[in-house]
Amino acid sequence: MKLLIFRILVAMSLLLVAACNENTGSSVNVTRPNKDPYPSTYLLPTHAAFAIVNANILTGDGKELNDADLLIENGKITAMGSDLTLGLNIDQIQANGRWVTPGIIDVHSHMGVYSAPSTSNHSDGNEMTSPVTAEVWAEHSVWPGDPQFEKALAGGVTTLQILPGSGNLIGGRGVTLKNIPSITVQGMKFPGAPYSLKMACGENPKRVYGSRNTLPSTRMGNMAGYRKAWIQAAEYKKSWDEYIADSGNRSLSNTPTRNLRLETLSGVLEGDIRIHNHCYKADEMAQMIDMSKEFGYEIAAFHHAVEAYKAAPLLAKEGICGVMWADWWGFKQEAFDMVRENIALVDYAQGCAVIHSDDPIQVQRLNQEIAKAMSAGNRMGLDITPAKAIRWGTQNAAIALGLEDEIGSLAVGKNADIVLWTKHPLSVYSHASKVWVDGTLRYDRFDSSVQPTSDFNLGIIKAGGIRP
Amino acid sequence: MRYLQVIIILSIVSIPATANSLLIKSVDIYSSSGVEKNTNVLIENGQITEIGQRISHTADREIDGTGKSITAGLFNASTHIGAVEVSAIGATVDSYSENDSVTASLKIAEAFNPNSTLIPHNRTHGLTHALIVPDSATHLFSGQVGLIQLGANPRVVHDSLAVAVDFSEYGFELSGNSRAAALVELRQALDDAKDFSRNRKSALAGDHRDYELSYADLAALEPVVNGTKPLLVRTNRASDIKNILSVAREFQLKLILSSVLEGWMVADEIAAAGVPVIMDPINNLPRAYESLGARLDNAKLMSDAGVDLIFTGMGRSESHNAYLVRQSAGNAVANGLNKSAAIAAMTKNPATLFRASVSGDIIVDEVADLVMWSGDPLELTSEAELVIIEGKIIPMESRALQLRDRYFERLMQ
Known part of the structure; x- marks a missing residue:
């Protein structure tokens, strides 16, 4: 639903608002700045219709189907169920009882903006030159050739949200990518995906700027910094809204001056850019929620939400996803109160619990991170099935990105982002065997011709070889 | 109801640390020498005293290890x-x-x-x-x-x-940003340590040549x-x-x-x-x-x-x-x-x-230093249910578990 509204807004913004200027009697074209100036060039590849048959399926939205079939046509799932009647022209992939899940989604990645090797020339993820840099866009830093992307694909990850770092109060726009080889980032951009804006609570911004003796050096400084930015954004939005509303009485010379920083913040206030907020502590989450109400915007998710379990009912009530690790802790004071049951408890409280990696090693095995979080919950007596647990990296992750109508579950009409696993996906011994994005086979563990490798690897890894 | 279930599960693992003998029955042992399926392990006064299909002694406490596994402590x-x-x-x-x-x-x-x-x-x-x-x-x-x-x-x-x-890129950075310089520095330090070892007395008395490293550092390198x-x-x-x-x-x-x-x-x-x-x-x-x-x-x-x-x-x-x-x-x-x-x-x-005081193995007559896992010892869905360190059962308590219990209680209200 939100996605639909977003698309209408985008479409409207692209339309010229034609109005009549009463003073001159001539027509003046008044327009808002283009909201999609770096559009996705991803095109759905054509592929033959095929079916995966006799699979055990974790649908990604909480169900488990045994001995079921999936039919995939034109990038979409067109049928799912037991003993589907398949035409003779349909290629059949015999799963033989192996497990199938939706493509895994990582809502917090810095691949491409902190590429490997992690040398200073690849440090493109954090514009720490001012505490509010809403004007920067992560996609303008992404190196599509980062050799880390292909390893995440081999781990079954088909969609990634690439975010700026957390050194700033407001770090800039994130971008949602399809995890496919491309020379340009535009070729990876998920068509129609909403933009996100990275914000950061707590220790990082106050450390970065406090050490430079500039605001913020405290948590109250953090809050003052965000609020100042939202006040400016509200004024900026008002100036454009008035300009558009009064277009009939204005001449083009009245066009407000474009301000990239405020344009992004204003996009949040308009409801078409989603807030992804790095925020560890429950008390700070509550402050951020109050601030969102003060200025009239919504928060999509709190990331690295180590204390989400303390605020689980609040997050559930506000409809904000908690984006969490399975077990990371102790690297900062704000990450000291970790419990392994965090994800399970947020889920238990009916909240939107999401796993994330923030790490190019863990992104390769989000299925294992889900397994640990499920096991911790079951250890305390919560009854969490694999079908429920996998949601943390599929449907719930898609909700956090505003893409739940397209990805994150296997259902008729959804994108055919599919992983076939060698063993149960929550087993440490399991690997992604085949990975499809929009019905196109992008990775095959047992076929080196379907194992994309970055230009970077050529001459480093032997020809035809892979980096397991 | 659900909370009750939780309490029960937690209580299963609180085996009294005072028990002098413990028999784990029908458990799989995973060790460096392979897997021994469905066997029994008797631990008396902190020592593993019997392993096998038949155990001759009874124990103060018995645990059913069916479907579970044991490894040495990690x-x-x-x-x-x-x-x-x-x-x-x-x-x-x-x-x-x-x-x-x-x-x-x-x-x-x-x-x-x-x-x-x-x-x-x-x-x-x-x-x-x-x-x-x-x-x-x-x-x-x-x-x-x-x-x-x-x-x-x-x-x-x-x-x-x-x-x-540290002979990685980070160590090289500390050594003038050159692998070659790091090698010179390493060899020089080792040579100095040998020289110091041969001339320890005069060196400490100040009658020998100067070294780049302190005497304490050279003494540490002597062995x-x-x-x-x-x-x-x-x-x-x-x-x-x-x-x-x-x-x-x-x-x-x-x-x-x-x-x-x-x-x-x-x-x-x-x-x-x-x-x-x-x-x-x-x-x-x-x-x-x-x-x-x-x-x-x-x-x-x-x-x-x-x-x-x-x-x-x-x-x-x-x-x-x-x-x-x-x-x-x-x-x-x-x-x-x-x-x-x-x-x-x-x-x-x-x-x-590292010459630990435990064997790193599950062997009779060795001190018990082991973990009982709820399933395959390498699966992430297996949890440690019983941990014995150098013969003593350790309590399943930690700051994280206390936090969990405090907030789960609140969630239940």
Whole structure:
């Protein structure tokens, strides 16, 4: 639903608002700045219709189907169920009882903006030159050739949200990518995906700027910094809204001056850019929620939400996803109160619990991170099935990105982002065997011709070889 | 109702620590020598006294081990446990020194804090021992390596098992940004230590030549150059590994390698030199130019070549979540390593090499240092249900568990 509204807004913004200027009697074209100036060039590849048959399926939205079939046509799932009647022209992939899940989604990645090797020339993820840099866009830093992307694909990850770092109060726009080889980032951009804006609570911004003796050096400084930015954004939005509303009485010379920083913040206030907020502590989450109400915007998710379990009912009530690790802790004071049951408890409280990696090693095995979080919950007596647990990296992750109508579950009409696993996906011994994005086979563990490798690897890894 | 169920489950694991004998029935034992399915283990006064299909004695307490498994207590061979509480708070971090006059002589074990919250957290998940390895901050030499035991009364088992050297890109940066300069510096220090050892008296009296390193640092290196204490060298690039192997030959050093992300490329040479390696099997990314060859089957390929493996891990959580060495080991198996070899790499191999007071094995007449897992010992859906460290059952208590229970109670209201 939100996605639909977003698309209408985008479409409207692209339309010229034609109005009549009463003073001159001539027509003046008044327009808002283009909201999609770096559009996705991803095109759905054509592929033959095929079916995966006799699979055990974790649908990604909480169900488990045994001995079921999936039919995939034109990038979409067109049928799912037991003993589907398949035409003779349909290629059949015999799963033989192996497990199938939706493509895994990582809502917090810095691949491409902190590429490997992690040398200073690849440090493109954090514009720490001012505490509010809403004007920067992560996609303008992404190196599509980062050799880390292909390893995440081999781990079954088909969609990634690439975010700026957390050194700033407001770090800039994130971008949602399809995890496919491309020379340009535009070729990876998920068509129609909403933009996100990275914000950061707590220790990082106050450390970065406090050490430079500039605001913020405290948590109250953090809050003052965000609020100042939202006040400016509200004024900026008002100036454009008035300009558009009064277009009939204005001449083009009245066009407000474009301000990239405020344009992004204003996009949040308009409801078409989603807030992804790095925020560890429950008390700070509550402050951020109050601030969102003060200025009239919504928060999509709190990331690295180590204390989400303390605020689980609040997050559930506000409809904000908690984006969490399975077990990371102790690297900062704000990450000291970790419990392994965090994800399970947020889920238990009916909240939107999401796993994330923030790490190019863990992104390769989000299925294992889900397994640990499920096991911790079951250890305390919560009854969490694999079908429920996998949601943390599929449907719930898609909700956090505003893409739940397209990805994150296997259902008729959804994108055919599919992983076939060698063993149960929550087993440490399991690997992604085949990975499809929009019905196109992008990775095959047992076929080196379907194992994309970055230009970077050529001459480093032997020809035809892979980096397991 | 659900809360009741939770209470019951928690109570199952609270086996009284006072029981003098414990029989675990119908359990699978995973050790370095393989799997023994469906057997029984009798533990009396902290010792394993019988293993087998038939047990002659009864016990104060019996546990049904059906579907469960036992391994020796886990070791992690590269941590800062007890020398770090919160990584970003310098006052709690004693794993390195910025004092450039303290290098090889730094003993991380002297900073060990037995009250660290990292200890209960890790032991409740099956970690019973850990190597604590200092990091370099000013010099190639990082300091001396200790071994700790994470029991109810955590202690330093050895305060100086080896002297650590950082011969990675980071160490080179400390050494004037050149591998070649780092090699000169390393050889010079070893030569100086030999010279100091031969002329100790006159040197200490001030009647001998000057050295770059302090007397304390040279004294710390003395057992290394005399071949009694290993040099533990962190290094990654294949050519760097070869250089270190040749320095070790030249000075007749005992050597342990660590990290070795490109170890598979020179596995035969490492094996021929009889050098054990400490490694995290999870690392497969070209995160640095010294590790362009990193790959997930590094452990398997080195094991195939005959290299003795000792594990650390996982990834960046090697201290706070040192118990996740088990996940790294599971991934090594997923990528081809033999399961017994993976178990050995976090039990028997480190216990033997680091002269622990436990065997790292499940053997009759040895002190019980073991974990009972709810399923396959490497599966992440298996939990540690019973942890015995040097003969004593440890309570399943930690700060994280207290936090969980406090907030779950509130959620239930």
